Amino acid sequence: MFRIRDRLRGLGKGFTLIELLVVIAIIAILIALLVPAVQKVREAAARMQCQNNLKQLALACHSYADTNQHKLPPGGYYNWDQRGTWHVYILPYMEQTALYNQIQAAAGGPIATTGNSLGIAEGKQVVQRNVRGYLPYGRCPSDDYDPAATMSNYVGSLGPQCAASCDGNQPYQFMCTQPANGQWPTSPDHGNSINAGDIRGLFNRLGATISFPASIPDGTSNTIMVGEQMGGVNDHLRGNAWWGYNDGSSHGHTLAPINAVRPEDINNGKVSGCAWNIVWGFGSRHTGGSNFAFADGSVHFLAQSLDSFTYNRLGCRNDGMPTGAFE
Numbered sequence: 001m002f003r004i005r006d007r008l009r010g011l012g013k014g015f016t017l018i019e020l021l022v023v024i025a026i027i028a029i030l031i032a033l034l035v036p037a038v039q040k041v042r043e044a045a046a047r048m049q050c051q052n053n054l055k056q057l058a059l060a061c062h063s064y065a066d067t068n069q070h071k072l073p074p075g076g077y078y079n080w081d082q083r084g085t086w087h088v089y090i091l092p093y094m095e096q097t098a099l100y101n102q103i104q105a106a107a108g109g110p111i112a113t114t115g116n117s118l119g120i121a122e123g124k125q126v127v128q129r130n131v132r133g134y135l136p137y138g139r140c141p142s143d144d145y146d147p148a149a150t151m152s153n154y155v156g157s158l159g160p161q162c163a164a165s166c167d168g169n170q171p172y173q174f175m176c177t178q179p180a181n182g183q184w185p186t187s188p189d190h191g192n193s194i195n196a197g198d199i200r201g202l203f204n205r206l207g208a209t210i211s212f213p214a215s216i217p218d219g220t221s222n223t224i225m226v227g228e229q230m231g232g233v234n235d236h237l238r239g240n241a242w243w244g245y246n247d248g249s250s251h252g253h254t255l256a257p258i259n260a261v262r263p264e265d266i267n268n269g270k271v272s273g274c275a276w277n278i279v280w281g282f283g284s285r286h287t288g289g290s291n292f293a294f295a296d297g298s299v300h301f302l303a304q305s306l307d308s309f310t311y312n313r314l315g316c317r318n319d320g321m322p323t324g325a326f327e
Contacts (some may be wrong), residue, residue: 009010019062035286045088046141047286050153050228051138053056053137054293057154058225060093061086062297065212071214075156077192082119085249086203086241087135102126103243120242127243138242145231146265152242153289153290155252155282156203156290157224159315162189163253163276170277172255174240175312176200184312184319190276200316202295203250214297215317222296222322224315227282227292232263234279241314252325254315256281258290258304 001144064073084103086109091100104110106126108119114120116307121127131138131150138152145151162176184200187193191204196215199208202225214225229252231237236248260281265271271278284290289303295317302311313321 002054006299013175024316043142043287044215047291047301049162049298050140050142050284050286051291053140054154054226054228054291054299056094056137057090057299058295060090062212063093064090067114070212072202072210073190074207074209074245074300076209078244080206081116082244082246083114083116083207085245085247086116087138087154087249088118094135094137096134097227098133098199098244099127105219118245119300122164122241122243127241131242132226139231140228140284141292149231150240151231151247152239153228153247153284154226155229155237155248156226156250156313157201157282158191158199158203158251158253158289159189159201159279159317160184160255160312161191161200161204161253163255163280164189165277166270166274166290168273169272169275172257172260175255175308176253184316190324200318202252202317205245205250210317216295217318218313218316218322221286221298222314223295223317225295228284228290229280229288230283230285232261233261233266233283234271234276235273236280238273251276251280252282253280254312255284256300257308258306258311259283262299291292 061072073086075086077083106121106124107114111117117225118292129149129151131152135152136292140153143153144273157298160176162173162307164170164173180249187200188229192206193199194208196208196210203208229237234248236251239247240245242249255279261271266273273279282290289301291299291301293299313319
């Protein structure tokens with residue numbers, strides 16, 4: 001009887017405090033090892049999705065050119081009326097024909113030839129929806145900016161286009177005036193020209209016609225087409241209108257180094273949102289650099305440590321100095 005009772009007491013014996021602390025410590029170590037690994041896997045998946053988005057956008061631009069007299073999609077029109085960014089013109093090539101048709105129906109005519117077509121469509125609430133709803137490819141999963149914002153992380157490249165800032169803070173403006181050094185010619189600020197000869201990159205916001213691939217003498221494999229920008233970095237992207245030619249989608253330049261500014265720099269007042277010479281630069285939440293789609297349709301991750309001269313050569317379509325970096 002007593003032996004049975006003693007055995008039952010033995011079965012009820014719990015952990016000592018030391019044993020419990022050891023178990024907790026082991027669990028904590030395992031979690032500490034596991035969490036970074038999970039985060040790395042998650043970021044790798046996000047980066048891959050981002051690269052795929054860029055790939056599809058570049059191929060859509062190719063398809064647009066194939067069916068539109070070998071011209072790249074425009075970013076706007078010279079009279080500054082609202083006829084849409086290049087994202088609008090490639091909708092049919094991104095499985096978004098229904099949205100494209102809705103915009104045209106709301107505008108009452110073809111987008112490209114109807115004055116203020118996107119302005120009219122916007123007024124009728126055709127395009128005001130979460131970008132993830134209309135453009136499932138419009139946002140990079142790594143970007144932590146407002147997920148409901150109707151902006152796109154994927155911005156057409158101006159290359160080393162001059163970009164004076166509204167506040168005078170323009171430390172990289174010297175990079176756009178290089179003819180004395182036998183590099184790329186100077187250019188009008190912000191890509192504000194209807195003359196393709198004034199445009200250093202592949203996109204602009206006044207509708208200058210860039211032929212594809214004829215206007216890329218440096219070679220499509222050596223010229224940046226589209227790159228990443230983080231939401232909340234500049235005042236144009238904060239306009240939250242992926243459809244608007246003047247809301248950032250054609251406003252990425254290579255003057256500023258990759259990841260030169262972060263959204264938190266804007267939020268804490270370190271940099272003004274209209275310091276366009278800085279904030280129109282490309283960047284991402286990916287560690288150490290950013291993804292870019294090149295004009296040949298390839299996608300490359302460029303390190304933020306890339307020297308400025310090489311970076312701007314990749315941005316300029318006609319400097320006569322192809323880098324050969326990706327051939």
